[in-house]
Amino acid sequence: MTAMTSAEIAALLGQLTDAEKVALTAGADAWSTPAIPRVGIPALRLGDGPHGVRKPHDGAGMSMFDSHPATCFPTAVTLGSSWDAALVQEVGEALGREAASHGIAVLLGPGVNLKRTPVGGRNFEYFSEDPLIAGRLGAAWVRGVQGTGVGASLKHLAANNTEQRRYGVNAVVDERALRELYLTSFEHTVMQERPATVMAAYNQLNGEHCTENSWLLRDVLRGEWGFDGVVVSDWGAVWDRAVSLPAGNDLAMPGLGRDDDEYLLRALASGALARADLDAAVTRILDLVGRYGGPATRDRKPVDLAAHHRLARRAAAAGTVLLKNEPVANGSAAGRALLPLAAGASVAVIGAFAQEPRFQGAGSSHVVPTRVETLLEALTEARGAAQVRYASGYDRTDNTTSAALLAQAAEAARSSAVAIVVVGLPETFETEGVDRPHLRLPESHERLVATVVAANPATVVVLQNGSPVELPWLDSVPAVVEAYLGGQAGGGALSAVLVGEAEPGGRLAETFPVSYATHPVSAMPNGPATVEYRESLYVGYRYFDAVGEPVAFPFGHGLSYTSFAWTDASLVVGADGASAVIELLVANTGERAGSDVVQVYVHDVESALFRPEQELRGFAKVSLMPGESERVSITLDSRAFSYWDPAKHSWVLEPGRFDVRVARSSRDMVWSGSIGLAGAGAGGPDGAGGVEGASVPTGIPAYRSPSRERGFTAGDFERLLGHPLPPNTGAWPGQYTLDTAVRDMRHTPVGRILARYLKREAIKTIGAPEGAPVDAVAADVVAQLNFRMFPTVSDATVSRRRTEQLLRLVNLLSGIRLPGTRRRS
Known part of the structure; x- marks a missing residue:
């Protein structure tokens, strides 16, 4: 057609x-x-x-x-x-x-x-x-x-x-x-x-x-x-x-x-x-x-897979974040940051991920790659086999280590000028279908880092993971590289970054907390029937910056192999009185080509409704050769200064003063200017204002002036919502519903039977091969399934009608009286 x-x-x-x-x-x-x-x-x-x-x-x-x-x-x-x-x-x-x-x-x-x-x-x-x-x-x-x-x-x-x-x-x-x-x-x-x-x-x-x-x-x-x-x-x-x-x-x-x-x-x-x-x-x-x-x-043109692989490698390098890069304490190269690796320096590559990388997510997005580049292969090719030693450090299949593996890692580290330890999150630690219980790395990975650093202070830690992790050893290592999940060419990209053939072009698009316990969501209920977004607007850096909570690495953070100067900044209000333009000159003052990200945050000086301390409202990435400069212009439209007014059900730009902050991260401000805006009802897509409504409470301390000590309570959240929280036990107390997850029935005999059946059907449906990582987490993934998913998981073998019959039977077998029924005497 x-x-x-x-x-x-x-x-x-x-x-x-x-x-x-x-x-x-x-x-x-x-x-x-x-x-x-x-x-x-x-x-x-x-x-x-x-x-x-x-x-x-x-x-x-x-x-x-x-x-x-x-x-x-x-x-x-x-x-x-x-x-x-x-x-x-x-x-x-x-x-x-x-x-x-x-x-x-x-x-x-x-x-x-x-x-x-x-x-x-x-x-x-x-x-x-x-x-x-x-x-x-x-x-x-x-x-x-x-x-x-x-x-x-x-x-x-x-x-x-x-x-x-x-x-x-x-x-x-x-x-x-x-x-x-x-x-x-x-x-x-x-x-x-x-x-x-x-x-x-x-x-x-x-x-x-x-x-x-x-x-x-x-x-x-x-x-x-x-x-x-x-x-x-x-x-x-x-x-x-x-x-x-x-x-x-x-x-x-x-x-x-x-x-x-x-x-x-x-x-x-x-x-x-x-x-x-x-x-x-x-x-x-x-x-x-x-x-x-x-x-x-009809138009199935041949695809240049080699070109796509090169693009994948370039994208992986552009997303690699250099989190930390300092000289080695008492090292021979005094004053020189550890990365990029010095020419001719011998390298110990340690960690099974270097040879069997974690390069993509687990779940429905799993791809069978056309090829896979590993860090070990790429670095060996770049430096020569004589300059590279390898030790696995941990078992890739079960995430364990041993005294022998650790001893081999320590020996490789001691005998090399620089040790590169590759650790992260195995597929069983983060996958579609189940959340992580904590932010820690596997214990074997933590032990490996400690062992290698003790053997050689010139240690680079490389992370392969899909989300933040806790870094208890951060102060003891001079360099940390967040490689994330770099795809099939991630190993080649990472090697190029480490040796300086490519720059680490990434900046964090998420906050790395010191620990999960410092994150506001860690103290909030998640199930069985509801998940309460009690923090409201205070998500990520919006929370951490508002309460002044220390973080491991802030939102927007990322280092470079070169240096940049930001000068000649100006801030002008638009002709409409409801927008602004920020301009500045960005110059590469170092000796290497590189990129930088100009981030623009807005702070509302005084607002009728609560607002975070600051919010990202514009950004631009600039790539420059040594000595080059570029004038960057970022426009902030009226939405950049507006909030959603629940009383009017529309966007509102409140008149007043706003601070516009130019920064390298949410915690690294370079320049700030202040402007006054006339204000306007931004309205919906057509600019129309909303309908007047009842006033919304704005004086709730948890939201007006959040603090880590006070947190966000259920009572505060109810006042913000303007109505009581829904029950967190299902439609009727004690009754299984279409939305009941299998994990909430595992204490019953029928729940255990269903869990076994669904695990078998799920593994069959997704075609997991013997020993695949998904098999190890299948029980946890299946535990999230509810009755509504039975037809899909069973490939329609269990129809919608049969599912309803099964749900009624499960309730009866569990001794639950359904609404509108009488219990037999």
Whole structure:
């Protein structure tokens, strides 16, 4: 098919039977929409993923491992630390080309959810804790992919920030936090780039599942932001199409089986499902098939995989963050930072990750790479075999170490000029489907660092991980490199950075706390029925900077191999009185080529509503040769100074003074200026103001003047919400519901039986090979599943109707009296 006019779509819609319309609103299988040859409608293929194309082989279903090889690019955590929209767009273009070569019409990505908490199991798949970075880089990703004729799927709308009980947990978020943080990255991407699809998340948002939330999908996404594409569910997130279709979820993925189609036809005949709602969804799906079904299914051009590998290596280096780089205490090279490695210096490469790297996330985005570069191979090639020694230090399969392995590591470190220790988070420590219980590295990795530093003070610690970790040994090592998850070319990129052939171009797009205990979310409830966003606006650096909490490394931090001077700054208010332009001269004053990131934060001097100490409102990445300079100009529009007013349900720019801070990180200010703005009601997308409402409490101490001692209590949060918190035990106390997670039933015999069954089915569905990392964490991942997911996990063997029957049986076997029933005497 080709793109059709609205009249052509309407004519095609009129040719379809009710059964064909119903079929089009759910997948024909795990990855495709139904084809209807009778009227010339082809199947539309969707596919993962955000950092590499995952197309399972024929017959492999939803397998995460039995897939066609594809370039594995750095994950979003690495791309996010690049702060480079142009680079992310290049990656998007490459992903689009590879998707098209595999006949994939819609690529599932990018993920622009925020990193609310550092223990989020899927944080590696998201860009940042800040919505400005997430929105701009997400838009660049969409722009790149869709420029190749392949559609994007912006995900996961909305407040999908935890993997614990993610399939049914109710995210309770106050209106300001929702608008100013959790919806902002989606809003920016939708309004700037018009993605082909938006993916509705699993979780509930303030009491309604996202796939059934008409306020979210119809009022905000379509009404306010003008989205006219297809809303597709996350895989298994739709339970009842008679509810989700009217709410605005057009396409339920994967297929739900013939029984579910027949159910929906009965709902249509009875009037429970309005024909207009069905026709509206099918109209959007036909438009999607017409726009994106053609190029991806017929134009399978050869892909230059070698060029894509080189791009992946460049992106990995651009996202590598040099966290620390100091001279070695009492070292021979006094005054010289340890990195880049001195020419001719012998190197001990220590840590199994150097030979068997952790280079991508675990879960649905898993890619079978076309090739993998390791740090050990690349560094040996760069320095010569005689200059490089290797010791594994720990066992890669079970994350353990031994006295013998540690002794070998110490001996290698002592006999070399510099020791490079590669540690991080194994796949079993962070994965889609389960959150981390802490921020610590494996004990074996911690012991290895301590052993190597004791043997050789000239130690570089390299981290391979998808989210922050605690660094108890930080003060004892002179250099730390955050490599994140660099994709298949990450080893080559890391070697180039260490020897100085490439610069460490990254800056942190998230805060590294000293410990998880210092993070506000660590003290908040997460389940069983709700997750309370008690911190409101104080996410990431917004919290740490407001309360003055020490951090290991601040948001925006990153060192360079060269030096930069920022001078001649100026700040001018726009002609509209509601915007501003900041300009400055950035010069490379060092001896190496390099890049720097200019960050602009705004501080509201006095506000009627509480606001964080400062918020990132602009940034620019500048690449310069030695001696070069560039004048940087960053425009701050009215939204940069506005807040969401819950009383008016609109954006408001309050008149007054604002400090504009130019910085290298949220804790490293270079210049600050002050301006006065006249103020205005920013309103919605059309500039209209909102509806007047009741005043919202603003004097709650926890929010007006947050402190780490006071924290954010349930009472404070209730006052902020303006209503009592929902119960955290389910719809009825003591009763299992469709949203009950298996982990909350494991104390019962029937719960243990279900857990065993679901683990077996899940491993079969994703095609995990013997001994795969997913097998080791399958029990924890399965424990998050709820009854709503049974049809998906069982490949529709357990239908929706059978699931409902099973739920009733489980409650009866557990001795639970259901509403409307009487217990037998």
